[in-house]
Amino acid sequence: MIKISILLIVMLAAFIDTSDCQPRPSLYPGAVSAVAGEETGYMAGKEYSISVYYTNDSYARVRAFYVNENGEPRKEQDDGDRGRGAYFSYYRRMPDDISVSISERQGRSRVPSRIFNNLNGLAIQGVIPESRVNEIKEKYSYLERCYFRSTKDETGGLESADEKIYRRYEEKLGVGMRQPASTDEIMEKAQELFNQGRMQEGMELMKKLQEEQLEGAKLATSPRAAEMWLECLEELAADAYDVAIAILL
Numbered sequence: 001m002i003k004i005s006i007l008l009i010v011m012l013a014a015f016i017d018t019s020d021c022q023p024r025p026s027l028y029p030g031a032v033s034a035v036a037g038e039e040t041g042y043m044a045g046k047e048y049s050i051s052v053y054y055t056n057d058s059y060a061r062v063r064a065f066y067v068n069e070n071g072e073p074r075k076e077q078d079d080g081d082r083g084r085g086a087y088f089s090y091y092r093r094m095p096d097d098i099s100v101s102i103s104e105r106q107g108r109s110r111v112p113s114r115i116f117n118n119l120n121g122l123a124i125q126g127v128i129p130e131s132r133v134n135e136i137k138e139k140y141s142y143l144e145r146c147y148f149r150s151t152k153d154e155t156g157g158l159e160s161a162d163e164k165i166y167r168r169y170e171e172k173l174g175v176g177m178r179q180p181a182s183t184d185e186i187m188e189k190a191q192e193l194f195n196q197g198r199m200q201e202g203m204e205l206m207k208k209l210q211e212e213q214l215e216g217a218k219l220a221t222s223p224r225a226a227e228m229w230l231e232c233l234e235e236l237a238a239d240a241y242d243v244a245i246a247i248l249l
Helices: 002-020 059-070 111-124 130-145 161-173 180-195 199-220 223-239
Strands: 049-055 075-078 084-091 098-104 150-152 158-160 243-248
Touching (some): 059 098, 111 130, 111 161, 111 223, 130 223, 150 161, 158 161, 161 223
Antiparallel strands (some): 075 084, 084 098, 098 243, 150 158
């Protein structure tokens, strides 16, 4: 009986040691978290967690790092211009393996197409040559497939860097010269002045708002607008990442 108990203890210890020694993926050197301000845990559950990171190192270099660590990927795909992907399994587990997935330019940013549409509108108005718009599209269309880091707002929701950059330029250009909340605030202030009998001050405030809206409309259809949309694309390019790395533990 004692011998059996000892055998069971030894077997249990061996099992524990094995589980403690499960191979775990390493974080690719220099990769940044997909959510700014967070180190790990892009998504976490009771039995697993997924951490997502981005890097501008080449797909080949990232792939070589994980091949060196864990051997050839279990799955790999190459969709040409639509990007590449590889899946590395480290430890078989139900329902999902401990693993690493890497992907190249398989993001889905909608911002570049909005900018291209704005430039097309300027071309129709004769503000910018259509040939120039086509050149810009050819140079920056890859951004539609890139990845952009996100930040959490006050409510815990996520907003991606590409959306934040676009909104900032939208406001500068008069497409969104003022946020609706800001306009409402000015209207309320003017109404308050009218109610107080301060008619001249209220009229001046309304006139100022109208002038700003007109100036914004002029800017949005000027050659400067085309330059600013190009600056927006360049800022997007500076914040874009080519490769995403998802680590499932």
